[in-house]
Amino acid sequence: MNELLNVLTEALGKNLPLWIVLSSFSVGLVIFFVQESSHRLRTTLNLLAAVVKLALVGVLLWGVYHGQVYEVRWVIAPNLELLLHADALSMLFVTLSALLWLVTTVYAIGYLEHSPHRSRFFGFFSLCVSATVGLALAGNLVTFVMFYEFLTLATYPLVAHKGSDEARKAARLYLAYTFTGGLLLLVAVVWLKSIAGPLTFVQGGILDTLPAETHSALRWIFLLMIVGLGVKAALVPLHGWLPKAMVAPAPVSALLHAVAVVKAGAFGIVRVVYDVYGVEFADVLGVLVPLGIVAAFTIVYGSTLALFQDELKKRLAYSTVSQVSYIVLGTAILGPLATVGGIVHLVHQGLMKITLFFAAGNYAETLGIHRVSQMNGVGKRMPLTTLAFTLGALGMIGIPPMAGFISKWYLGLGALEAGVLLWVMPVLIASSLLNAAYFLPILYRAWFLPADSWPDEHIQAQRWETHGMLLWPPVITASLALLAGLFASLPFSPLEWAQLITAREYK
């Protein structure tokens, strides 16, 4: 009996990454078959899966921190294997997505309370998270690409969920962009595989031993990969789908912008640069500088366009375009401090941006507010939501003690270390000023102007300003964004974890 238990635990232990992927995948499949009316069953399944996944991630985190190796291999064909592997970088992303998935699930349950097609929605929602976790845990490039494509498919129905013409058009655009990107990525991976063999992610990179005559091919492959990943990461000029996709319901936007799609692109770029090419080798190839320039341009461009959006979610979408490129910028600057800044922003941007989208959803759901110009005096009607929004916005500008400050600080230090402060610092300054220019007027309206009548008040203020399941998610994520900044130097903080990852990349 005891032996059996031991064997079971051991099997579970080794296959933990697989269980984590399957925990949401299987539940997602089951939810498709749950009847539309059985609200309670669906909610239970959703929350159960999210909690179980978070618990499993907690176990995995503990194990990885203590140096245990978790690997699941599945050889499909000779020379082609799927590999799930938990390293420090994947843990950062997995923890973020598992945590935010739980919060977003709660939010989505509250948000979609009386809308149709909930089983379809939550089914794809779970699949989407499985794909995200899968690509985070992918141990080689082939597995990564598989989950990356799967993510595209799982997200499409979510973007189109409302079924309106606008939603379907946005979803088609999304599909066109991401499929093209995925195709380019696939071509690049196949090409690279023919040159370099198995593309297992190794900290420090695997390509630097290749002979010099392959270098020009490697540069082309890098370009293809960045274009393929850049579509999801919304690098300018590949960002066109993102502002359109904000027609999706607020929980989807929140997930899209904070953890799933956009982040998957950025995460992919981080993986390719650090664990396939190796950042030092990428520098030798001379591909980092162009990448940095694209990222810098995207940062300024996104912020500038955000200035002109009156629609709140659109403004946030352009803000995402800008903020995600901080991650890419940090990746493109050679040096450990910039790496820390980029990687830690993976988490920080997620926490802050999901807060902003939750809050935007609350305004829309509670009062029918969709535009910035309708937000006058909303702070008094919805103080907690607006407080969360305020914290998120201040973090985006980079004001301490919010998490965004820490990211910018390390990016600045990294730029100094790499001797590129001259062009990076103006970008950081411009972006901060632009962020202030498009966020502070919103805060001014919300807190200082007297309220007009609300466009369409669905939810009356009772004990709380809105439905509890809508209210608490942004409050929680805003608190996390605050804590991640304020206690940045605490053990197990995102910053500390990013430093751990970085230490392993620059051995």
Next chain:
Amino acid sequence: MLQPVLLELPFLLLLAPLLPLCFALVGNDRIGQWLLPVAALPALVAAFVLPVGTSVALPWVLLGAQWGLDATGQVFLLVTALLWLLAGLYSVSGTPAGASWWRFRVFFLLTLSGNVLLVIAQDMGSFFLGFALMGLAAYGLIAQQASVTTRRAGRIYLIWTVLGEVLLFAGAVFTAGAIGSVYFSEVVGKELPLAAVILVTLGLGIKVALPGLHVWLPIAHGAAPPAVSALLSGVMVKAGILGLLRFLPAGAASTVWVAEWLVWLGLVGAFYGVVFGLRQTAPKVILAYSTMSQLGVLTLLTGLGLQAPADAALAMALLLYVAHHAWVKGALFLGVGLFKQTLSWWLLGVLVVLALVLIGVPLTSGALAKGSVKAALPAAWQHLALGLWLSSLATTLLMGRFVWSLWRYRRQHGGAASHHTSTSPGLTQWLGWAILVEWVLWWPFLFALPVFKWWDVSPILLGLGMVALALLPRIPAGDVPVLVAHTGYRGWHWVRQWRHKHRRFLSN
């Protein structure tokens, strides 16, 4: 039992910035209003009780925080906490009730917290946090009343503040990267790249209103409520001075280069503020320009202090000047608020006395501060004495204009005080102001006052003479004899009229 807890040193240091934050959560108006002065109490106690050198490490916070008191910090904390406490007392009854009252309280407490934090911060992260918190939250105080003027003032203030913060951020990153540490103690004796020094100086230069970067200052002061103007002028702008002292390594080559600029820019600012202040009519705006001018002197002193490491006399002079200006300017602003509410003559009289203190007539804190500055001028900069002499003259003229503007204000709103403001000053308003005035008049006697010299008072006398000339009524051609004749005629006329009026009474 209480005493050991109070003397638990880190406890007080933590309480000073954190208690105001906790108080900001109180929603009840009747309790909340009394928390405004109480919130500054831990900082004041800390300034008195904690010995220099106390510090507490918070390695988990931000980039690794350290809060503590050095000699400079202790003086700044004392100055800051006292003014916040009294301005808080003033605000207990001095702010309109209603929904925005809660908002005012929250922003007041946030600003206080930021201000205290930046004073005790010994690392860049904490300083920047305090600086940003103070700068942004003060917006809510300036834009307190909803009107077109305050909205514009608030917007301009916010734009410049954000610009300053971003520049300071860039400078701080540069500095931290160059010295490889975020602690100010590591800055001392290091060499910084020139770009870092310039960025820091520009970022803080907005706060200390260097000429060209000063636009926000008179506009914000004109719009803010009196207590807020007092705090802004008295302590918040001085965060810039403290920041310069903290960030820039004194005596390093790049610092010396910038510090020379600071000396000259400060001198220019000292006169710039007066020239443009003399053309203003609103009392608070004139005071704001005076603040710009006085900040010029402080910038000059900071520039001198940064040229060589550890000049004790100069540091002492700078601190005395900071204390002098903070308290007297605070008292002036609060007094203007009371004067506008009551229009009483005796208040005008006290304001004249405070103006004389600012000018630096003997036996006042102004004389003490200016005397110590003069004594501390380095040998190479003795020629600045002339500049300071002229600056004293200029300040006298500006204060003359200030008194004139009060007089004019009274005439315009004459006798109609009840129409102008709906409320008469509350008890705590009087109390806060009275304590501050008492303190302003009294504290210089704790120090050895400078020996009376005609040279020191000559610019003041000259200035007062010029003010008197400017304020005299029009004098007819033929001057004194004509005046005498005129007065005699008017007197005779008046007597005749009086007799005419009371003839019946007299004849009875």
